[in-house]
Amino acid sequence: MRFSEKKIATILRQHGYKFTPQRRIVIQTVASSQDHLTAAAIYERVHQEHPNIGLVTIYRTLDILAKLGLICELHAGGSCRSYTTGASEHHHHLICSNCGKVIDFSGYDLSQLEQRLSLETGFDIEDHLLEFIGLCQACQKEVR
Amino acid sequence: MRFSEKKIATILRQHGYKFTPQRRIVIQTVASSQDHLTAAAIYERVHQEHPNIGLVTIYRTLDILAKLGLICELHAGGSCRSYTTGASEHHHHLICSNCGKVIDFSGYDLSQLEQRLSLETGFDIEDHLLEFIGLCQACQKEVR
DNA sequence: TATTAAATGATAATAATTTTCAATTACAAC
DNA sequence: GTTGTAATTGAAAATTATTATCATTTAATA
Numbered sequence: 001m002r003f004s005e006k007k008i009a010t011i012l013r014q015h016g017y018k019f020t021p022q023r024r025i026v027i028q029t030v031a032s033s034q035d036h037l038t039a040a041a042i043y044e045r046v047h048q049e050h051p052n053i054g055l056v057t058i059y060r061t062l063d064i065l066a067k068l069g070l071i072c073e074l075h076a077g078g079s080c081r082s083y084t085t086g087a088s089e090h091h092h093h094l095i096c097s098n099c100g101k102v103i104d105f106s107g108y109d110l111s112q113l114e115q116r117l118s119l120e121t122g123f124d125i126e127d128h129l130l131e132f133i134g135l136c137q138a139c140q141k142e143v144r
Numbered sequence: 145m146r147f148s149e150k151k152i153a154t155i156l157r158q159h160g161y162k163f164t165p166q167r168r169i170v171i172q173t174v175a176s177s178q179d180h181l182t183a184a185a186i187y188e189r190v191h192q193e194h195p196n197i198g199l200v201t202i203y204r205t206l207d208i209l210a211k212l213g214l215i216c217e218l219h220a221g222g223s224c225r226s227y228t229t230g231a232s233e234h235h236h237h238l239i240c241s242n243c244g245k246v247i248d249f250s251g252y253d254l255s256q257l258e259q260r261l262s263l264e265t266g267f268d269i270e271d272h273l274l275e276f277i278g279l280c281q282a283c284q285k286e287v288r
Numbered sequence: 289t290a291t292t293a294a295a296t297g298a299t300a301a302t303a304a305t306t307t308t309c310a311a312t313t314a315c316a317a318c
Numbered sequence: 319g320t321t322g323t324a325a326t327t328g329a330a331a332a333t334t335a336t337t338a339t340c341a342t343t344t345a346a347t348a
Contacts (some may be wrong), residue, residue, distance in 0.1 A: 005338090013314095016325080017325080017326090018313080018314050018315075018324095018325060018326065019314080019315095020313075020314070020325090020326065020327080022326085022327075023326090027251060032285045037306095039304080039305085040303095040304085052328080053327090053328085054327075054328045054329070055305095055328095056305090056306085056307095056327080056328065056329080057326080057327060057328070059304095059305065060306095060326080060327090072168075075219045076311080081304090081305095094261055094267055094269075096267070097270065103265055103267075105261065105264075108257055113252055114276060117238055117249060118278075119245055119277060119282075120249075121238060121281075122280070122281040123238055123240070123247075123276070123278045123279065123280055123281070124278050124279040124284050125276050125277070125278035126241065126277055126278045127237075127276070127277045127278070127280070128274070128275060128277065129273065129274070129275045129276075129277065130272070130273070130274050130275075131272060131273045131274075132258060132261060132267070132269050132271070132272040132273075133269070133270055133271045133272065133273065134262075134267045134268050134269035134270045134271070135267065135268040135270070136265075136266070136267055137265075137266040137267070140266075140268050143314085157345095157346080160293090160294080161294080161295090162293095162294060162295065162344080162345050162346070163345080163346095164294095164295065164296080164344075165343070166295080166296070167295090182335090183335080183336085184334090186333080196296095196297080197296090197297085198296070198297045198298070199297095199336095200296080200297070200298085200336095200338095201295080201296060201297070203335095203337080204295080204296090204337095225335090225336095258346070285346085289348100290347105290348090291346100291347090291348080292319080292344105292346095292347090292348105293344105293345095293347105294343105294344085294345080294346100295342105295343080295344075295345085295347095296341105296342080296343070296344085297340105297341100297342090297343100298339100298341100299338105299339085299340095299341095300335080300337105300338085300339080300340105301336100301338070301339090301346105302335100302336080302337070302338085302344090303334100303335080303336075303337090304330105304332070304333100304335075304336095305332105305333080305334075305335095305339080306331105306334085307331085307332065307333080308329105308330090308331080309328105309329095309330100310327105310328100310329100311327080311328090312325105312326080312328100313324105313325085313326070313327085313340070314323105314324095314325080314326085315322105315323095315324100315325100315338105316321105316322095316323095317320105317321090317322090317323105318319100318320085318321080318322100
């Protein structure tokens with residue numbers, strides 16, 4: 001993952017947030033998986049070891065981490081967000097519309113387009129989202 | 145808008161869907177606005193003139209139209225989809241994270257990247273989503 | 289015009305997320 | 319190290335967004 005735990009703690013504090021044990025655990029959980037996890041999935045995992053940590057705390061922590069850019073938020077087709085630190089360098093997604101599998105890819109640069117848009121519209125662009133949606137190989141067979 | 149009402153009716157029928165008065169009204173409503181509208185917003189507008197059309201019908205119609213590519217679905221930050229026919233040519237979005245304003249832009253071609261990803265991963269890519277998130281000019285002032 | 293599969297509206301159900309609030313806790317200042 | 323304070327927590331309830339169910343109606347072919 002891109003940021004050490006210590007670094008994350010510092011960034012949190014710099015923004016007036018506390019670095020609580022609960023938050024540490026959420027961060028570790030997200031970091032320990034390669035996949036994108038939904039809040040519910042993270043909760044499940046956390047809950048096994050720490051049954052007293054509530055789902056709401058998960059939501060709140062993910063919100064903050066995403067806002068600070070420490071984890072990456074994905075808005076796949078449905079109405080459910082998921083999160084990863086994975087290779088938390090900036091990357092993009094390829095999502096299977098059937099099984100929900102996510103493949104990350106990077107190395108595609110959008111900064112020129114971003115600059116153009118910024119100039120044309122006066123927007124202060126903070127982030128972007130590039131996602132391709134399709135069928136993974138396994139699901140291509142399954143669906144026919 | 146890109147498709148005439150007649151064309152849409154034909155496409156619906158070709159896919160085994162009926163072209164009902166309710167659907168016609170939903171289509172007209174979406175087409176009559178430049179903005180991206182949520183299902184709820186569309187319902188509100190429809191409801192004024194046609195109080196007997198239910199929200200569920202709106203959802204169902206939007207689903208079908210989006211599936212057939214007749215309208216464009218947007219997954220902005222929150223957990224809420226919105227729809228537009230606007231300049232229903234393929235386009236991308238610039239979204240204000242504060243007020244939700246959406247600016248469409250087009251003329252950016254991703255087909256080469258799409259082809260590369262398709263080859264590399266074996267995915268059958270059906271669609272993509274490119275969204276920039278930031279603050280519009282008005283909100284930049286407001287936020288500070 | 290009759291037939292039939294698809295669509296509708298109402299209601300209920302589910303899913304995802306947010307709010308509220310009293311109790312607790314991290315951490316900066318002393 | 320103690321302390322004060324603002325931030326955080328967990329539980330429960332509330333909202334929001336969306337989907338399923340089902341009896342009734344209707345569009346579109348034959």
